[in-house]
Amino acid sequence: MKKYILLTGCAGFIGFHLSEKLLKKNYNLIGVDSVNNYYNPKLKYRRLNILKKKKNFKFLKIDLSDRKKTFKLLSKYNYKFVIHLAAQPGVRYSLKHPETYVKNNILVFSNIIDFIKEKKLKFFYASSSSVYGDSKSFPKKESDLLQPNNIYSLTKKNNEETANLYAKFYGITAVGLRFFTVYGEYGRPDMFILKFLQSVIHKKKIYVYNKGNHFRDFTYINDTIEMTFNLIKNINKFKKGNHIFNICRGKSESLRKIVSHLILLTNYKKIIYTKSFNTEVYKTHGSNNKINQYFKKGRNPFIDIKSGINKTYKWFLENQNLFK
Numbered sequence: 050m051k052k053y054i055l056l057t058g059c060a061g062f063i064g065f066h067l068s069e070k071l072l073k074k075n076y077n078l079i080g081v082d083s084v085n086n087y088y089n090p091k092l093k094y095r096r097l098n099i100l101k102k103k104k105n106f107k108f109l110k111i112d113l114s115d116r117k118k119t120f121k122l123l124s125k126y127n128y129k130f131v132i133h134l135a136a137q138p139g140v141r142y143s144l145k146h147p148e149t150y151v152k153n154n155i156l157v158f159s160n161i162i163d164f165i166k167e168k169k170l171k172f173f174y175a176s177s178s179s180v181y182g183d184s185k186s187f188p189k190k191e192s193d194l195l196q197p198n199n200i201y202s203l204t205k206k207n208n209e210e211t212a213n214l215y216a217k218f219y220g221i222t223a224v225g226l227r228f229f230t231v232y233g234e235y236g237r238p239d240m241f242i243l244k245f246l247q248s249v250i251h252k253k254k255i256y257v258y259n260k261g262n263h264f265r266d267f268t269y270i271n272d273t274i275e276m277t278f279n280l281i282k283n284i285n286k287f288k289k290g291n292h293i294f295n296i297c298r299g300k301s302e303s304l305r306k307i308v309s310h311l312i313l314l315t316n317y318k319k320i321i322y323t324k325s326f327n328t329e330v331y332k333t334h335g336s337n338n339k340i341n342q343y344f345k346k347g348r349n350p351f352i353d354i355k356s357g358i359n360k361t362y363k364w365f366l367e368n369q370n371l372f373k
């Protein structure tokens with residue numbers, strides 16, 4: 050019987066790119082997404098239409114918080130393993146809408162982990178750099194203390210701890226991917242670079258928190274996918290347990306530098322520098338030493354931030370209709 054990879058969140062930013070990569074490598078894929086309207090679903094359908102052109106892709110529209118429906122529909126197929134990326138992202142949004150994080154990050158995770166336990170499957174799942182919280186020592190290693198300081202990162206820490214317990218008590222094999230500020234083509238409109246570019250076309254003011262005096266380990270989407278794919282290829286090396294990896298470039302950039310480069314590209318200067326939110330961390334900067342063990346020698350170096358932004362900008366200009 051045909052065996053698929055089950056990938057949740059396939060209409061999302063990272064899920065779309067990872068699906069494309071797996072389809073190119075001739076894996077058979079079942080992609081699942083609820084296509085919610087956290088941001089404009091037009092972008093999600095654009096991504097899905099690209100994936101649907103591939104013969105080895107099948108799409109199921111499911112809200113994974115519906116446990117009965119999830120088990121019923123997913124049980125119709127056989128899987129090699131599962132990649133769980135579906136979630137409610139966004140730190141600031143979690144201040145106003147904590148309940149959607151409980152539903153889409155905790156309840157959904159509980160359904161997926163029970164599914165993989167029942168079907169005896171290995172799985173990869175998305176965590177986040179935000180689990181480290183505010184810290185003074187960098188770069189962050191996977192074994193460092195976790196101090197989430199908002200509801201979003203708390204749900205991600207809860208996912209990791211749930212995977213720890215399931216590994217200990219039920220012997221599952223899980224691989225947790227701590228993504229750091231991913232950006233690039235088909236990116237998330239609620240994240241800084243695309244927010245900036247949308248403000249340009251709508252001639253809106255651009256708010257830069259903490260006067261741009263904060264730092265993020267911006268990781269270009271293709272680098273993110275390459276790192277993740279290398280882990281996926283090595284799935285047989287992972288034995289029972291919950292294995293955590295930072296997925297990051299390993300270099301922290303100031304928001305000011307990003308803003309300067311975006312101004313240079315767009316010549317748009319309606320920037321308002323404002324104070325910081327205390328749910329936002331001052332800096333993210335991960336160590337990628339652990340994941341680098343899984344790369345073959347001679348891997349392409351990470352793209353530099355300016356080239357990554359240039360590529361994102363080029364894509365944005367060609368796809369402005371998605372944001373109007």
Ligand SMILES: NC(=O)c1ccc[n+]([C@@H]2O[C@H](COP(=O)([O-])OP(=O)(O)OC[C@H]3O[C@@H](n4cnc5c(N)ncnc54)[C@H](O)[C@@H]3O)[C@@H](O)[C@H]2O)c1
Pocket residue numbers: 057058059060061062063064081082083084085087093111112113114133134135136137138139152153157175176177178227228229230231232237
């Ligand atoms: N993009 C980043 O920089 C970043 C950083 C850290 C962690 N992450 C994590 O990586 C994963 C993917 O993030 P992304 O940036 O692609 O986000 P995204 O919002 O673009 O994709 C998530 C997808 O999950 C789907 N989804 C949400 N709830 C669902 C449900 N109940 N049932 C089915 N589908 C549902 C959404 O419709 C969406 O298409 C998430 O778990 C996110 O928390 C992303």
